[in-house]
Amino acid sequence: MIAQQPPPPAREAIEKGRESAAERARAMGPELKALRDEMKAQVGEMRALIDKKVDEAGRKAMTYAIWGAVGVFALMVLASVLGGVIVALLFRRNRA
Numbered sequence: 001m002i003a004q005q006p007p008p009p010a011r012e013a014i015e016k017g018r019e020s021a022a023e024r025a026r027a028m029g030p031e032l033k034a035l036r037d038e039m040k041a042q043v044g045e046m047r048a049l050i051d052k053k054v055d056e057a058g059r060k061a062m063t064y065a066i067w068g069a070v071g072v073f074a075l076m077v078l079a080s081v082l083g084g085v086i087v088a089l090l091f092r093r094n095r096a
Helices: 012-093
Strands: none
Touching: none
C-alpha cells in the first residue's frame, strides 16, 4: 500500500494561500496601473470625440435654423408681393 501523507493543518494551508495571493496581487500592481492609464487615455479620447461631434451638430443645427429663417422670410415676402398684385388686379378689374 502507498503511504498517504497527512494533509497539512488548515491554518498552515490558509497562511500559504494568503501569502501566494498577496504575491500575485503585488505582481499584478504595475499591470493594473498600466491598464488603468490606458483606459484613462481611451476615455479621454472618447470624450474629445464626443465633444467634437456635439460641436459639429450644434453648428449644423444653427446653419439649418438660419437657412430656415431665411426661407420663411422669403416666403413671407413672396406671399406679400403676390397678395398685393392680386389685390391690385381685383381693384383694377372692378374699376374698369
